[in-house]
Amino acid sequence: MAEIKLTAEVRTEFGKGAARRTRRANLVPAVVYGHGADPVHITLPGHALLLALRTANVLINLEVDGKNALVIPKSVQRNPLKGDIEHVDLLTVKHGEKVDVEVLVQVEGELAPGGNLLEYVQNTVRVAAEATNIPESVTVSIAGLEAGVSIFAKDIPLPSGSVLAEDPDAVVLSVVAAQVEAAPAGEEEGAEA
Template identity: 50%
Template sequence: MSEVRISAEPRTDFGKGGARRTRRAGKVPAVVYGHGEKPRHISLPGLELAAVLRKGGLNQLIEVQVTDGSRELVIPKDIQRDALKDHIVHADLIIVRRGEKITTDVYISWTGEVEKGGLVVHEHDSLTVEAEATAIPESLEVSLEGLAVGAQRTAGEVVLPEGTVLVTDPETVLASVTVPRAEAAAETEAEAAEGETPAAE
């Protein structure tokens, strides 16, 4: 995943009041930490951060350029949003190094159609993998093309990019194909009717 750059400012106005003032200015209070570094409090431009996360998600690699001349390569660790407006209200950013391998969750991109009459049941929407911080896949493609009723797709069947290692148990079922509930109920009733013994005349 390619990295993006975001300008930031040091933040010295702490507490709930300080955070509210930061948000009123259109910025997001954030903390940068990791690799034994002392946590740094910064503020990020709210609209720019939201746009970056919409495009790249929580695995987006970000170079934070602080106005004091410092810079850090980070990925989002935790993003807090307003429950009503869905605005970002706080961000935790963890420091990463080029070449460093990290463990993270990557969303699954489903493709293909199962056989006619089958209903797909998705058990998981992401996989945990280990990859270099600068080479985290944006998504992992899982094909359901032609799967018959009763078939499954497991984590071990997913083709991973070179350098990416699966952490999720390979036997984990990601999706399965079943018969729609109404159709299954009808089949059960039909089988029950066939098994009934005719009453003696």
């Protein structure tokens, strides 16, 4: 996984008014915390942060006041109408340290013939992985699966260095039979006549 470099400035103003002024200047308020250190309030360039967050579980090399730190996004708050980033919580990590992250579940193959449907019970699965080697996604084969089959978290193959960090018996995917719609009663009588 590639590191993305961002430069931040320490934030000295707090509150709604200060946050609005920051956002109008195309900056995003953020907080960096972790490893028992005091939280550091910063501002990040809005467009560069938006591009960085397009990659799931991105590793960011953050420069603040001449000091570098590796961080991953822990929480991203977006404007519900515009989709703009309003605030970000960043967690400090170190090389070799394991972190718990949500990883996207992707499928390959086709279900058994017969009109069965694949239901995503969970779109992601929680794994513990080295901070510098976080998988972008995990892939599950659904080839030939029939109705009534479920894929549990423990059944998902994980990349080397990653360990399942959630309930192994949690259902992630389920194959269900397609529902056949019953014809209305009036149509059946008309067919008999």
